[in-house]
Amino acid sequence: MEKESSTGRKAVSAEQSVSQTRSMKKILSGDSIFKGITICFALSILFILLLMVYEMGRESFPSIRQFGLKFITSSTWDAVAEDFGALPFIYGSVISSLLALLLATPLSVGTAIFVTEISQKRIGGIISALVELLAAIPSVIYGLWGVLVMAPWLQRSVQPFLIDHFGYLPFFQGAPYGVSMMAAVIILMIMIVPIITSISKEVLMAIPQSQREAAVALGATRWEMIRMAVLPYGRSGILGAVILGLGRAIGETMAVTMVIGNTPQISLSLLSPAYTMPSVIANEFAETTTRMHSAALMEIGLILLAVTLLVNVLARLLVWSVTRGTAGGGRIQ
Amino acid sequence: MGIKLKLEGVNVFFGNNRAVKDVNIDFHANMVTAIIGPSGCGKSTVLRSINRMHDMVPSARVTGKILLDQTDIYEKNADPVSIRRRIGMVFQKPNPFPAMSIYDNVIAGYKLNGRANRQESDEIVEGSLKRVALWDEVKDRLKKSAMELSGGQQQRLCIARTIAVRPEVILMDEPCSALDPIATAKIEELINELKEQYTVAIVTHNMQQAARVSDYTAFLYLGELIEFDRTGKIFTNPEKKHTEDYITGRFG
Numbered sequence: 113m114e115k116e117s118s119t120g121r122k123a124v125s126a127e128q129s130v131s132q133t134r135s136m137k138k139i140l141s142g143d144s145i146f147k148g149i150t151i152c153f154a155l156s157i158l159f160i161l162l163l164m165v166y167e168m169g170r171e172s173f174p175s176i177r178q179f180g181l182k183f184i185t186s187s188t189w190d191a192v193a194e195d196f197g198a199l200p201f202i203y204g205s206v207i208s209s210l211l212a213l214l215l216a217t218p219l220s221v222g223t224a225i226f227v228t229e230i231s232q233k234r235i236g237g238i239i240s241a242l243v244e245l246l247a248a249i250p251s252v253i254y255g256l257w258g259v260l261v262m263a264p265w266l267q268r269s270v271q272p273f274l275i276d277h278f279g280y281l282p283f284f285q286g287a288p289y290g291v292s293m294m295a296a297v298i299i300l301m302i303m304i305v306p307i308i309t310s311i312s313k314e315v316l317m318a319i320p321q322s323q324r325e326a327a328v329a330l331g332a333t334r335w336e337m338i339r340m341a342v343l344p345y346g347r348s349g350i351l352g353a354v355i356l357g358l359g360r361a362i363g364e365t366m367a368v369t370m371v372i373g374n375t376p377q378i379s380l381s382l383l384s385p386a387y388t389m390p391s392v393i394a395n396e397f398a399e400t401t402t403r404m405h406s407a408a409l410m411e412i413g414l415i416l417l418a419v420t421l422l423v424n425v426l427a428r429l430l431v432w433s434v435t436r437g438t439a440g441g442g443r444i445q
Numbered sequence: 446m447g448i449k450l451k452l453e454g455v456n457v458f459f460g461n462n463r464a465v466k467d468v469n470i471d472f473h474a475n476m477v478t479a480i481i482g483p484s485g486c487g488k489s490t491v492l493r494s495i496n497r498m499h500d501m502v503p504s505a506r507v508t509g510k511i512l513l514d515q516t517d518i519y520e521k522n523a524d525p526v527s528i529r530r531r532i533g534m535v536f537q538k539p540n541p542f543p544a545m546s547i548y549d550n551v552i553a554g555y556k557l558n559g560r561a562n563r564q565e566s567d568e569i570v571e572g573s574l575k576r577v578a579l580w581d582e583v584k585d586r587l588k589k590s591a592m593e594l595s596g597g598q599q600q601r602l603c604i605a606r607t608i609a610v611r612p613e614v615i616l617m618d619e620p621c622s623a624l625d626p627i628a629t630a631k632i633e634e635l636i637n638e639l640k641e642q643y644t645v646a647i648v649t650h651n652m653q654q655a656a657r658v659s660d661y662t663a664f665l666y667l668g669e670l671i672e673f674d675r676t677g678k679i680f681t682n683p684e685k686k687h688t689e690d691y692i693t694g695r696f697g
Contacts, residue, residue, distance in 0.1 A: 232503070322540040326603070329496060330554030330610055331530035340553060344544035 168417065172410035174403060183411060189376045189392075191401070196408035198415065200376040204386040205416070208293060208368065209361035211382075212300035217354050219301075220308035224350075227309075228316040229338055240313060247306035255370030258299045263290035263371055270294075271383050282380040289373060294382040296372040300364060304357035311356060311431060315349030316342060352430030359423040363416065365390035389416045449474040449644040450495065450532075450614055455509035457490050457499065464490050467509070468670045470663050472614070477636060477645040479659035479676065481652060483691070487668040488648045489537075492616050495646065496532040497525040513614070530558065533612035537619045539599035541591035541606070548587040550602055554610040573605040577635055597628025604635065608643070615639060617647040621654065633658050652692055656680050664688045 175183065179196060186197025223243060227236035267290030274284040319342055327341035343350075373385020374395060389412050400406040450472035457465040465487040472478045480488040490499075497518065499505035510517045518528045533554075541550045551570045555561055561569070570587070574580040579601045583594070591602055600620060607615060617636070621629040636658045639645055649655050655662050656676060663673040664687075672679060672688045683689045690696055 320540070322536060322538060323542070324501070325498065325534075325536060326540040326542065326606075327553075328501060329498065329529055329534035329536075330557060330606065331526050332554075332557055333526050336557055340557075341542060344542065347544065 165414075165417065168410050168414045172407050172414050175407035175411045178404065179408075183408070184415070187376070187378060191396075191405050194402055194404045196404070198389070198408070198412050200378050201387050201389045201392050201412060202415070203378045204293070204296075204372065205362055205388040205390070208296045208300055208372065208386065208388060209358055211293075211297040212304060212361050213354060213358050215297070215301040216304045216308055216357060220305050220353070220357070221312050221350060223305075223309045224312035224316055225338060225342070227313055229342060230334065240310065243306050243309045245306075246302070247310075251303065251364060251367040252370075254299055254303055255367035258295055258367060258371040259291065262298065263292075263295050266290050266292070266295055266298075275383070283382050285381045286379070286383050288383055289385055291371050291373040291385055292383050293372065293379075293386045296368045296386070296388070297382070299367045299371055300361045303364060303367060304361050307360055308353045308357040311353035312346070312350050315346045315353060315431065318349070319345045348430045348433050352427040352432075355423055355427035355430065359420050359427060362423065363390060363420050365394050369394055389413075447474050448472065449514065450646075451510075451512040452491070452495075453510040453512065455491065455494060455507065455511060457487070457494055458506040458508075459502070460504045464668050465494070466668045468665070468668075470670065470673055471661075472644055472646055473661060474644050475640050475642075476660040477640050477647060477658050478661040478663065479655035480646065480648045480663045480665060481650070481655045481691075482665035482671075483696070484650065486665045488665050489618050490668075491665065492534075492618055492646060492648045495614070495616055496529045496534050498534070500525055530554075530610055531612055532614040532616060533607035533610055534616040534618065535600070535604050535607055535620045538623045539596055539603050541594075541599050541602050543590065543592050545591060546588045547583050547591050547594070547602065550591045551605050551609050554606055558610070569609050573609040574602075576608055576638075577601040577605045578631065579605060595628070597624050597631060600624060600628065600632060601635065604632075604639075608639070612643065614644045614646065617645065619648055619650060622650070629654075652680075664691060666691070 175196060179186070183196065183198055184202060185199060186195075187199045188195050188197045189200065190196070223239065227240050231239065267288045271284075271288035271290070271292075271294070275286075275288060278284045323341040323345055324337055327337040332340055368388055369391040372388060372391060374387050374391055375385040376387045376392070377384065379386070393409050393413055393416075397406070397409055400409065448471045452468055452470045452472075455465060455468045456463060468487075468491055470478070470480075470491075480491060482488050493499055494507045495511060495518075497507075499507055507519060509519075511519060513528070513531065517523065518525075518532075542553060545553060548570055551573050552561065552566050555566070555569055571580060571584075574583065579598060582598060583602075586593070591599065594602060600623075604615075604620075621632050624632065633654065636645060636647065640660075647655075647658065659676045661673070662676045662679040664671045664679065664683075664685075666687065672683055672685045674684070679688060680692055683692065
């Protein structure tokens with residue numbers, strides 16, 4: 113009896129699957145509709161980007177016509193006299209991002225190497241999860257911590273120390289304000305460590321195990337193996353990770369605005385307040401009174417957009433050149 | 446001829462899985478010893494235990510003794526790094542360092558031993574490349590990337606890189622499996638020359654190759670050593686029925 117019923121059930125399920133294929137054929141036209149819809153969605157992203165560039169170009173046109181190249185070479189930012197030059201903001205963005213990158217790169221690459229090459233799998237997993245958790249913290253929280261905890265600490269202990277001992281250097285001159293280029297650099301560093309670490313980790317994991325074996329078989333120690341086989345192979349991918357970090361740093365708004373001091377000046381000293389492109393847009397946009405003022409802010413936005421786009425495309429190309437084809441390629445562990 | 450390398454009761458475990466069971470093989474100095482057997486029989490696993498490559502895999506464990514000139518390389522205070530400098534290895538797929546030039550690839554391992562001056566390096570690179578019959582093909586482009594070479598040339602480059610370290614034993618893990626017949630013939634010829642200076646162990650799934658290049662042959666099946674003898678004997682008059690079945694192609 114039981115046997116019979118089970119074969120009966122099989123027959124039923126077979127019939128079901130036949131009818132399923134039939135109904136599949138019926139909804140094939142639905143398939144093409146679905147395809148059309150997804151294509152529209154995908155294209156809309158591109159459309160939004162192009163629209164954004166177009167709108168920003170249009171809105172900033174008065175400023176572009178009025179100031180021309182002077183816009184990026186002048187340091188005057190006077191909303192009353194309607195004289196706008198973005199150099200301090202460009203300077204602030206570039207310097208804060210580059211310095212943050214300089215500090216974050218060794219930290220991140222070191223962490224990635226530890227996680228992929230040195231630590232036990234479980235410990236490495238915990239560490240990389242924690243690092244990636246850093247990326248989940250809202251930037252306003254970083255800013256809050258920066259302005260309430262870090263900046264006062266810088267003002268009380270770090271900056272006076274630097275002034276006392278290294279005050280002869282142009283980088284550590286002036287009064288200790290706390291909120292400063294230095295504070296922005298540190299906050300940015302913490303914020304870009306996760307992205308550089310996790311992408312470097314991906315890149316290192318994509319390196320074929322045969323490369324490591326080649327070095328080890330020649331009598332390389334672990335460090336020699338990393339230096340000889342791992343880092344050179346992953347070089348361009350790690351560079352890509354670093355540039356992605358740069359993109360993130362340049363575009364970061366909230367946390368930087370809260371700790372950098374928002375003063376449009378160009379100073380070599382890391383102790384003095386500065387200003388960045390995203391910060392000035394965020395701070396002034398609500399208060400624009402003249403067309404020219406908003407056009408100038410738009411033009412800053414356009415410059416920012418161009419820089420970040422360029423940086424991101426470059427980075428993606430570099431990362432892609434390493435991970436392409438070799439991803440998961442014969443890594444044993 | 447003396448025995449250069451001796452495997453005594455070698456077992457290799459991956460976790461709880463015993464991949465190699467009580468294997469005993471003697472590798473004679475200046476001879477080529479082939480390890481043959483069907484896929485998954487543990488031949489590469491045996492080979493990789495000889496220069497402690499399993500150290501890289503956390504779950505792997507090797508028991509038994511592997512004596513290099515009477516010294517156990519798995520002894521507590523044995524240094525795997527210096528062992529690997531004495532026992533070089535050539536892998537299945539050519540794996541030159543892609544970011545390095547041909548010249549730097551050859552000298553890479555030697556440099557690990559300490560600083561080499563310019564002249565010394567030049568001599569080692571030229572000597573090693575001549576040894577693998579690659580010198581004439583690459584002498585005009587030593588500074589070019591190693592990736593410009595063909596597969597067979599890359600494999601010979603990897604052999605040159607291995608002998609530049611001046612090892613005593615060379616392990617080859619199916620060195621021709623990724624190569625075409627012409628490149629294979631070149632490598633086999635090279636193996637024949639290498640044994641004048643080195644003790645060679647080669648893993649191969651190709652029985653004809655084992656018959657052509659080796660002096661001794663070990664036949665492994667399911668992690669166990671079935672038979673080990675002179676190559677001539679194994680291929681013409683094996684002791685075990687199992688060996689005969691394999692070399693006559695009745696299974697495998």
